[in-house]
Amino acid sequence: MHAITLGTAGGPVWWGHDEIDAGICTAVVVDGRVYLVDFGYGAGRQLRSAGYTFGSVEALFITHMHSDHTVDLSSLFLFARNEIGQRKVRIFGPGDRGKLPPLTPLAKEVPKPVNPESPVPGITETFDRLMRSYSTDINDRIFDYGAPSPATKFDVRDIRLPGAVPFDPNENVAPDMEPFVVFEDERVSVKAILVDHHPTAPAYAFRFDSKYGSVVISGDTGYCQNTINISRGCDILLHEAINLDVVAQQAITTYPNEQVRASVMSHHSRAHTTAKDAGRIAQKAGVGTLVLHHLVPANAPSESWQTAAEEFDGSLVIAEDLGVICVHAKAKNSVVE
Template sequence: MSDDLRHPTRRTLLGGTAALAAGLAATGAAAQAPAPVPRRSRLILLGTAGGPTPKPNRAAPAQAVVVDGHTYLIDAGNGTGRQMVLAKLKLGSLDSVFLTHQHSDHNADYGNVLLLAWATDLAHRVDTYGPPPLARMTRQFLDLNDYDIKTRMEDEGRPALADLIVPHEITAPGPVMRDERVTVTAALVQHPPVEPAFAYRFDCPDRSIVISGDTRYSPNLIALAKGADVLVHEVMYLPELDKLIATEPNAKTLREHLIASHTTTEEVGRVATEAGVKTLVLSHFVPGGYPFIKDEVWLEAVRPHFKGEIVVGRDLMEL
């Protein structure tokens, strides 16, 4: 609204009675409308591939929710540290790390991203959350890198890395953590044979963001995502997948496994519709490398099942 409408000046009054009445009406309408909430959160898709093998066109799974300069990292597949740098995120901005489940494409750089952040400028506590054996993984990673860590502590004067990482193992759904910026809640999802596996909801000051993790169609996820602004969901396109695995000697078993543990394009649309989310972001694409599937194919496969906004994710996309 202009200053002329908030505080009528001589110039405004000279415009005549009609102009003044219009201005007052506009002022009254604006006074009744709630003030827009400034955007404080950023969602960055660091890696959008699915599966453990490196892909030429997509990085391994990882997402960052950034609120007021604090980075909450969800999953840490291979190369996450470099993806953060490419996204112009300071490694030292890491506040917390959340693992959805213990599959290598989601946890391969769990320790590495913390070590690399510490070797850059991280000097504060980072809380990490995820299924067991998170605490043992943390200890073993520190043991594996003990020589490098001690050398850098002595040579560069860095604090003890072990004192900065505080792992929290979660085994059940419900509240995970809360600070002055976000409230994080987990839901159990089904990703056999890996148990437990979680989806996370981040309620930020300006919006709610849900990360599905790896899962088949999940009523628990639908309940977690009810009314969310953004749902980032894994997705599997069966026609190309069937072509890809047809040459595998264990094609039947492999297909059965994928169907049992992942979500098809149709099911993703149903989840978003039943949850009533505003925006559905497709990620963790299966297949996610070759054959390359055009964005339009993913979009057209999901569109009949969800009428809201659909975003076909890509590495380093910010929403």
């Protein structure tokens, strides 16, 4: 069992540097079969660079509906269908948010949302709509030479929360809870838990348990008790990290309006986790190896992420694209290749 950090950059940005080339996507590999988490920019290409095709992929888990985690879903159903063979790849992700997020106090009037009849769809509806938007291409192939519809290659499901969880997308995005099973096969059991990425909700962390050990992926979240709950005693925790100083510096040019900038920074400090706090979470949960990924911004100085070690006694890895972290390398032997 190992994790491959296929893409490590967080945020809706094209990087295009040699060392930062792909958006967020992580593979958990068990006995040669691949379980993906998130499908950011370049995910399909990165999977190939790691030596796999979709013929090896069993399931894809989407942590939340932000575009940096979902942007390559169209390429997935358009390009991967011939690799999948006579079976279906399972896709799990958040359901419909249920209502629009709270409106910023900076708004002078109530804006008109995009697609008002269904403004906050979950994974099933999004996947279906994406496929419909490509109907010219898809029907062309179906009618011209009998290609199978990509719809026959994927089994897409909204994750359903256990009934007792008092979740509300605006008021209570991550109530204290225990992880619950969303998928099981003969190799892995995959559990989910709500995390705090307000106002995006629902947002999930995932835990993969196999006979070899366990891997947890935090998804995007602020400091959150549920991340500790799902990470307890795991071998590898891949946690997101943000460098607020560098983001604040870069925001001066991106958001020249001071009020807007303050509001953006307040979002970032609430909805994401500093390296130090990720270290704190890993320490509290007693994890073996902490891997920082979904780095925001991806071009922050690499040594700045080392502050996690001030709070965490275990092995710390700063992820690079296509890095490999083995479950059995619990203490000192974890390497990023």
